[in-house]
Ligand SMILES: Nc1ncnc2c1ncn2[C@@H]1O[C@H](COP(=O)(O)OP(=O)(O)O)[C@@H](O)[C@H]1O
């Protein structure tokens with residue numbers, strides 16, 4: 001019997017970032033130490049169905065699911081693992097010791113999947129339910145930043161019903177945040193989907209309508225004109241550390257979906273000209289925000305800097321950042337002296353360490 005840990009790598013998923021997930025997973029799979037781990041690949045289709053099987057990655061990519069085995073991750077704390085149905089009964093395909101969700105956006109980065117892992121009592125890479133959910137909701141996230149005196153741009157959150165009830169009042173509230181440009185965003189999305197830069201009231205109205213297509217909660221935020229976009233990678237559980245900062249230099253009007261995934265025009269650099277004091281400030285804020293939101297394992301913390309005043313604003317935290325070898329999260333660690341394979345190994349170790357901490361919690365109260 002092998003004593004290797006059984007590691008489930010989950011990819012795909014019911015989100016706009018399905019393809020990004022496949023690219024990230026391919027990179028992760030290429031460096032897992034198979035002398036140490038038995039890797040079980042688990043794919044989730046765009047429709048949300050779970051599968052295992054030979055050539056899973058390629059079949060998921062080609063959307064050819066016909067020869068794959070439908071699989072179910074069952075939250076049975078005594079026996080977590082991946083199951084299938086055989087002769088009308090649930091049958092265990094493989095137990096799992098730890099899972100690595102290499103997926104981005106809704107149903108994976110928002111706490112939903114993490115909830116399933118908690119129910120299964122299994123170790124998993126990345127933030128828990130709370131950290132995931134808070135970091136994905138841009139509105140709630142900003143309130144946590146405010147409470148911790150971390151600088152952010154002024155904002156207001158509307159819900160869809162408010163917009164439908166009295167749009168004039170909402171436009172006035174939004175315009176009271178700051179002068180144009182204002183940014184409108186769905187609160188719980190990523191990849192710049194549904195985000196607009198608004199230069200006047202006409203744009204603002206359009207932006208609010210666009211954002212409300214994707215979420216019940218809509219954020220309006222003061223916009224910076226051509227800000228510097230600085231990103232820091234954070235790694236750790238109770239004692240997180242920050243990488244060197246990197247910079248994204250978009251060529252579009254802002255860092256749009258097309259630039260992130262289609263045109264590839266934005267430049268990602270891991271060497272910035274920021275002063276050592278500025279670097280220390282940014283790293284300190286990144287770690288403070290990470291801790292305040294109960295992140296674990298990893299996150300990429302993004303900042304906007306006003307070019308005129310050099311004021312730094314924390315923009316958002318991504319709890320499952322892009323993971324291809326050329327993505328910012330691993331690139332920043334590489335620039336900080338941690339190679340891609342060592343980074344993946346560290347993430348697995350952090351997940352196991354967190355499980356040990358979780359297991360210390362008493363679940364029953366008996367008098
Ligand atoms: N307040 C702002 N001022 C200037 N640019 C912004 C502002 N908010 C967002 N942007 C631009 O939009 C991009 C996406 O916004 P962001 O809040 O990071 O959402 P996402 O979660 O989709 O990445 C940013 O990378 C930046 O280019």
Ligand SMILES: [Mg+2]
Pocket residue numbers: 191302316
């Ligand atoms: Mg962003």
